Amino acid sequence: MKINNQAVNRLLKTLAPVYKAADTDPGQLGCKWQQDVMRRIRQMEPPQGQASFFQAVSRAAWKLAPVTAVLAIVCGVAAFNFDVVSEWQALDLMASVTDTVAYLDFLQ
Amino acid sequence: MSLHKPEDDDQEIVRQACSGDTNAFEKLLTRHKRHVGAIAAAHVPASQVEDIAQEVFIKLYLGLSNIREKGSIKGWLAAVTIRTCYDFWRKQYRRNEIAESSLTTDQRNWIEQVISDETGQRLAEQREARQVLEAVLQKFGPEDRMVMELVYFQGHSVKETAGLLGWSSANVKIRTFRARKKLKKILAALREGINQ
Numbered sequence: 637m638k639i640n641n642q643a644v645n646r647l648l649k650t651l652a653p654v655y656k657a658a659d660t661d662p663g664q665l666g667c668k669w670q671q672d673v674m675r676r677i678r679q680m681e682p683p684q685g686q687a688s689f690f691q692a693v694s695r696a697a698w699k700l701a702p703v704t705a706v707l708a709i710v711c712g713v714a715a716f717n718f719d720v721v722s723e724w725q726a727l728d729l730m731a732s733v734t735d736t737v738a739y740l741d742f743l744q
Numbered sequence: 745m746s747l748h749k750p751e752d753d754d755q756e757i758v759r760q761a762c763s764g765d766t767n768a769f770e771k772l773l774t775r776h777k778r779h780v781g782a783i784a785a786a787h788v789p790a791s792q793v794e795d796i797a798q799e800v801f802i803k804l805y806l807g808l809s810n811i812r813e814k815g816s817i818k819g820w821l822a823a824v825t826i827r828t829c830y831d832f833w834r835k836q837y838r839r840n841e842i843a844e845s846s847l848t849t850d851q852r853n854w855i856e857q858v859i860s861d862e863t864g865q866r867l868a869e870q871r872e873a874r875q876v877l878e879a880v881l882q883k884f885g886p887e888d889r890m891v892m893e894l895v896y897f898q899g900h901s902v903k904e905t906a907g908l909l910g911w912s913s914a915n916v917k918i919r920t921f922r923a924r925k926k927l928k929k930i931l932a933a934l935r936e937g938i939n940q
Contacts, residue, residue: 639931643859644924647931648896650858651880654873655786655897664790665781665797673798674770682764683808 754817762808787829800825826908833886888923
């Protein structure tokens with residue numbers, strides 16, 4: 637026999653008061669519990685207030701510092717290995733060289 | 745007539761606690777521990793209520809500056825307690841610490857009586873009702889369990905449930921639908937067991 641929506645509704649309707657009637661008295665949160673919690677709280681640092689804009693920026697900068705350093709090293713190594721000719725150097729050379737074939741050879 | 749609200753007191757105490765006054769925080773704890781305890785006791789086993797409540801108050805202490813801006817502590821505590829209970833069940837399910845329950849013949853018969861339209865009030869008072877409730881909830885995952893408890897047993901609206909769990913309303917609707925479908929499956933399986 638198939639279970640229909642009515643059967644599900646009936647079960648849920650019957651179980652709802654059972655759930656509500658269950659013992660939800662938090663009587664166990666007594667003095668000893670409170671003392672334990674407060675002991676833990678007192679051992680902790682005071683809660684941090686909302687950080688100012690400059691504090692937030694400075695924290696973010698420090699967090700990003702290792703990544704930036706790694707990127708700088710990678711770029712430096714790449715520039716050294718690939719022997720990159722900067723645009724201004726190329727332009728300077730083009731302006732001074734009259735032999736275009738030699739210039740193109742140089743660029744290659 | 746005084747227009748002084750308890751929330752105003754809370755705000756003043758939060759302000760003091762934010763500046764490191766732990767005695768002020770203790771006032772907050774004393775004032776709200778019953779509220780937190782009652783919510784936790786409704787969702788987790790009694791043996792876990794203390795731990796859950798402790799976790800909630802530590803979260804409150806660490807998040808005091810946010811609450812100072814947002815306002816109502818009671819609402820914040822309710823949502824954080826519900827989410828901490830949900831986290832508890834997630835951990836339990838991840839560790840497979842949920843006991844697999846099989847229903848006794850009496851419990852199966854009780855379900856059969858409920859389904860076949862007998863007066864619910866009398867049946868709800870029977871001992872089997874509580875046992876069936878526990879057994880049924882154990883068969884749900886943490887998400888479905890929380891949704892079942894909040895929507896069907898405690899009568900919260902979809903919007904309220906979404907707010908308490910920090911989910912979208914659409915997610916709660918989907919979960920509610922799936923939980924219902926799963927309940928149907930569970931009932932069908934139980935019935936097959938009875939008829940065999």
